[in-house]
Amino acid sequence: MSNPLLTASQNAELAAIRNAGAIRTTDNGIDWRVIHALIPWFSAFVAWLWWAFFLLIPSVFGLHYAGMMPAMNNAAYTMMGLTLCLAATIAAQSQHGVRAIAFTFSVLLLAYWF
Amino acid sequence: MNNKKPFNAGLAYAEYKQRQLAYIIAAITAYLMSAYFVVGYFAGHLRIMEWDGSQWAQAIPSLGLVAVMTAYQFFLYSQGDTEGGKKATIIAVCVAVGFSLLSEIGQGMERDAIRMETKSQESPTYKAVIAAIGGATTGSYNPYSADLQNAEMKLAQCEERLSRGKEKHCEGAKARVEAVNKMIANGNASNQAKAIALAGTAKTMERDENNYHPLVNFIREVFGAGGTVASFLLSLTLISFFEYAFHYLGGQFAQSREYLMAHGYDVTRKLRQPPRKHDGSVTTYSNANETAPLSAFTNGANSARQTVGEYAQKVEAGLKASPEVIATEYARANYAHNQMMGDVQNVAGKVGDKLDELAGKPDQDVMNEMLKSIRTQLLNSELEPTVKALYPAIEKTLHDAGYETPKKTVMKLAENLLMHLSTKDNVLVKRGNEYQLAERWASDAPFIKESSGFKQSPEQRATVQRLYEEQLAEHERATHSGLSGENTIKYLAPKETDSPSPTSSVNVPRLSVEETVKRIHANVKQSGANSPEAIQAAVFDAYAGMANPAPLNDVILERIAEKIIPTNERAHSTNERTVCNEPTHSTNERAHSHDAEKELLEAMKDAQSKIEADILKEGYGLYEQWKAAILSGETKLTTRDGRSFVNAHLCQGKKRTITPEGMNALIVIWQARAAKEGVLLLNPRYTGKPPFPKYLLA
Structure with a gap:
């Protein structure tokens, strides 16, 4: 399968790379790379969900401990959660998986403490 | 921001705006959190309606204090990676983070205290005790x-x-x-x-401290600490995450801004309006040493160097300008071109300073001449814009001037020159790791398009046509002059009639190229030189003896000498070269190429059994980086350095290990490929064992 546009040596080099397994297909049907790439996005999604359920809604309706705190204090911590969710999303965009998970974890911690 | 994808200005700008918004939200949050605690602390409480005059007097300055500290953090984090001054950077970050941590942790602890007290006071036992007290006393x-x-x-x-x-x-x-x-x-x-x-x-x-949040109680029990300490530790953890997120968003914002700017884009869609200078002119660059003045027509920063042809093209494209503005623009463009020689000299001065630090004190004129010469050769495509290609020219210039410069220094100087020509002069454009001649310099011919749809005034049309014809005539003269590079030199050299550049250190008008060549001819004739060597020497002597000649480099002088050498002599000389040297050289090259190819294939076969296919593929793709590192002297050709390189690029941060055999196999592939490309040569002292490496840099 030589390419007529390349020289003999270039074709040989190309063949050697191909033989070295440059093109590999998966047999089991699970593309782990895709799953790996989705984990940061999944964690960012979880962060938004937790923020909405355990920070935003309690703050707005004065639920749980939020009811016994000043409204300004609740607003500050809700915005802190928002910042962490934004950071998790941008980390996912930038393919910074570890950071995305760390920011999500911090949202969970904040929501539990809040 | 994914730098692996091809650059798209629209997407990059959208991403930049998105990150800017996220970063601003983070800054507002940081302000709110710090202000909540600090203002409450200064004013005593946050029930604003109950504040008296003294409380307002304390609250307002505390709001200002928090605003200043948050702004300080905002600008600090958005600077991206600051090179140099690391100690100052660390101190600055400590100050910013220290303030916000303390204030935000204070708020967190206050929340814990409120929660604990409220829960305590709502307990039935406490209520019963209070009732009993009431009963007993009243x-x-x-x-x-x-x-x-x-x-x-x-x-x-x-x-x-x-x-x-x-x-x-x-x-x-x-x-x-x-x-x-x-x-x-x-x-x-x-x-x-x-x-x-x-x-x-x-x-x-x-x-009742048992009424703290379960997480606080957990820390109390684990560390045996009091409730306040445990609350502090929990708040510290939470606030540290937030501070890191703030810092991270600032870094991402800076990165997206750099990404746009590195591709020549501003970070705003609005037209920036520089203020006027003291002399009334409008320029983007405050320091004339940096680059030339800016044209009022442009959105980009390079327009000052626009050729008249480019200017005309813009007018043709639909810019509505009055004849007065056209005239002003033309004058500015000319002024900009005339400044370029002075600019080159200043750049050379900077490069010279760098070299001064590294290798003694070369003469400033030598550096100026070298930079001009390299620039001219690059513009005439006589030299490729690579470190490797520039190396001999720089080394020869320095050597001729009597300087013995270390190889590493020369390589560094070549790198600096390329970078300078790319970032400052815009003669070159950097694409990936390679430099290319900027499109505007690919041809000196002025370019003008036919007008389609845009209606020009007769004055505009006449002006544009006149400028076009003048530039075309100049280009034609240069093209037919028979001297490669003359057009460029002529184009770049300051005209004798023009006012001297304020930045130029040479105020005496130079001879034109034509006049310089004529005088060289006359001097050579007077010297009576006959043989090719004598003529060449006479040409160089004549040029060296001139008071203020046009800037001609060695290559051009050699060509002048060749033109003066009688035809029969030249033919003889050419035949000799063709008959004697070329076949031998060619045969050797072919043999060398064949051996190198064979060696590369063998190295690849060998590597297949020692490295996993994925890693081999990835490693093969690292060849260009390795080559660049070898050429720049960052990595040596020793096995140890090679393994360090493999380790740094293929193992670290990827949680994988490669056996030493595998690393060696990969290094052998790279070396064989480099030998095939002529970057490396077989070391004649190589015996198959240390200490002599197999290859040497070509």
């Missing part, structure tokens, strides 16, 4: 009141009978009243003691 019922009433009544009756003489005395009745009063006093004292005891109990129950 009750009006006394069990001895009836007895006292009875005793006092008896005493009164006794005294009445005593006055009528029916009783002898009332001592018994009096004693009874006193006894009852004593009993009442004892009962009251007992109640008071009981109330005090209850108040003590209530006080301890008011702040």
